[in-house]
Amino acid sequence: MRNARHLLYITMFLCPLLAAAQDKLATRNGVITFFSSTPMEDITAVNSKVASVLVPSSGAIEFSALVKAFEFRKAMMQEHFNEDYMESDKFPKAFFKGKVMPPTGDDLSRPGIHAVSVEGDLTMHGVTRHLTVPATLTTAADGSVKAVCDFKVKPIDYGITVPSVVREKIADTLDLKVQITYTKL
Amino acid sequence: MKIRFLLPIVLLVVVVIGIMIYRAAEARPPSAAGRSADVKVTATTLFAEFQQDEVNAGKRYNDKLVEVTGSVRSITAGSEGAEIILDSGDPMGAVVCDFNAGEKLDLSKGASARIQGYCAGYNMDVLLQRCSLSQ
Numbered sequence: 279m280r281n282a283r284h285l286l287y288i289t290m291f292l293c294p295l296l297a298a299a300q301d302k303l304a305t306r307n308g309v310i311t312f313f314s315s316t317p318m319e320d321i322t323a324v325n326s327k328v329a330s331v332l333v334p335s336s337g338a339i340e341f342s343a344l345v346k347a348f349e350f351r352k353a354m355m356q357e358h359f360n361e362d363y364m365e366s367d368k369f370p371k372a373f374f375k376g377k378v379m380p381p382t383g384d385d386l387s388r389p390g391i392h393a394v395s396v397e398g399d400l401t402m403h404g405v406t407r408h409l410t411v412p413a414t415l416t417t418a419a420d421g422s423v424k425a426v427c428d429f430k431v432k433p434i435d436y437g438i439t440v441p442s443v444v445r446e447k448i449a450d451t452l453d454l455k456v457q458i459t460y461t462k463l
Numbered sequence: 464m465k466i467r468f469l470l471p472i473v474l475l476v477v478v479v480i481g482i483m484i485y486r487a488a489e490a491r492p493p494s495a496a497g498r499s500a501d502v503k504v505t506a507t508t509l510f511a512e513f514q515q516d517e518v519n520a521g522k523r524y525n526d527k528l529v530e531v532t533g534s535v536r537s538i539t540a541g542s543e544g545a546e547i548i549l550d551s552g553d554p555m556g557a558v559v560c561d562f563n564a565g566e567k568l569d570l571s572k573g574a575s576a577r578i579q580g581y582c583a584g585y586n587m588d589v590l591l592q593r594c595s596l597s598q
Contacts, residue, residue, distance in 0.1 A: 306559075306587055326543075327559065329587045346525065346583040347590055353492040370521060370584050 303332045303423055303460035310343055310456050314449040321355060321448065323348040332423060332460045334386040337378040339396065341458070342371050363438050364403055372402035378415065389419045396427060405436040413456075427456040494563060495528055495579045496595035506533025506558040510551035513585035521584055530579040530597055531558055535570055547578060547594070556587055560594040568596065 308328030314321040325348045330341035345366035350356040360366040376398010380386055386394075392415040399406050413427035430451050433440065440448050502524065504512075509531055512520040533549035536557055540546075545568055549558040560578045562568065570576055580591030 327561075327583075327586065327588075327590055342586055344584045344586045344590060347586070347592070349492065349592070351491065352488065353490045354488050356492050367521075367525070370525075371586065 301333055301335050302463050303334065303421070304463050305330050305458055305460050308341060308343075308456070308458035310348075310454060312348070312455075313453040315453075316447055316449050319447045321350070323350045323355075323359065325349070328456075328458065330458050330460070332378070332425070334417070334423065337380070337386065339378050339398070340373070340375045341456075342373050344371055345369065345402075358444070363433065363440065369402065369404045372400070374398055374400045376409075378413070380415075386415060386417060386423070387421065389417050391416050400431075403436045403438050407435055421462055423460045425456065425458045425460065429454055429456075492593060493581075494593045494595060495581060498528055498579070500530035500579045500597075501527040503530040503532075506531050506549040507552040510553060510556055510558055510589050513589050514553070514556065517585050524582040524589075525584050527582055528579055529582045529591060530577065531560070531591065532575070532577045533558060535572055535574045535576050537572060538568060538570060540568065547576065548588075549576065549578070551589075556589075558591065559588045560591045562594050566595065570596075 306329045307326060308330045309324065309326045310328050311322065311324045325343050327347045328341055328343045330339070332339045345364045346360060348356070348359065350359065376396055378386065378394050378396050380392050380394045384392055384394075386392055394413050394415055395410055396413045397410040398408070400409050401407075409429070411427055411429040413425055416424045416426075418424075430453055432451050433448075434450070504524075509520075509524070509529070512523070531549060533551075536548040536550045538545065538547050542564060544564045545562040545566060547560045547562070547568065547570065549560060551557045560580050577597040578591065578594050579597050580594030583590040583592050
């Protein structure tokens with residue numbers, strides 16, 4: 279009888295946790311690309327080691343990216359990006375925590391393409407800003423989800439100042455592309 | 464007479480300096496190949512240090528050329544490059560070693576590997592970039 283009661287308690291405690299874990303989708307290989315385009319120079323950097331978690335049932339979404347994991351074509355660009363602009367020793371990661379908001383009645387776990395908006399807080403260079411951006415989520419039959427999102431950020435909004443010497447080479451607004459494929463944990 | 468003699472030398476110096484500046488500006492981020500490591504550590508120790516104290520481990524390893532030894536958990540290769548994941552002793556994390564495209568990776572799952580790469584920090588895994596296999 280005592281064992282049966284213990285079993286009941288354990289089941290009551292574990293069931294919600296197991297249900298939440300089953301619902302969670304994650305990746306450690308998300309890709310964020312940024313572009314800066316000016317008449318003087320085009321700059322591209324890619325980070326393909328972004329960690330992210332998505333819970334389709336609640337829409338909760340989080341990601342974190344190592345700033346030093348952005349790779350540039352030129353060593354000097356990478357050095358300036360880390361040392362002069364992003365100060366990656368002081369602020370090693372960028373974070374996003376927010377919520378995916380599908381149109382009313384749309385279920386993200388249903389296979390198909392979902393046009394959504396993503397709302398949340400983006401933190402980089404020690405500054406947090408609230409964002410709302412459009413995104414497309416494609417849910418496959420096996421439950422995996424591909425997320426694609428294009429948006430723009432202004433470095434100045436995150437306290438990132440560009441020295442006047444190189445101002446003509448770096449755009450005031452950067453284009454960011456997020457491409458993440460989530461699979462079940 | 465003196466100016467006529469000096470002018471070609473000055474021009475030559477200017478051109479050489481110009482080429483050096485151009486080459487430095489255009490240089491790609493360095494690969495770990497052919498360089499000697501700043502620090503040598505096992506994959507389990509490297510991961511444990513970051514997990515226990517990310518800030519201090521970052522100070523010790525970030526941007527350094529780290530030689531890491533460990534057991535290969537998985538290998539993934541594609542046109543963009545390859546990735547070897549070394550066992551950390553913790554199923555929730557690993558040491559991820561990123562290789563540029565074209566690197567020859569003659570290793571299999573479970574093999575012991577010695578890899579060196581530039582440490583970028585810890586984000587669930589410890590990341591080493593622009594890696595090469597050590598001899």
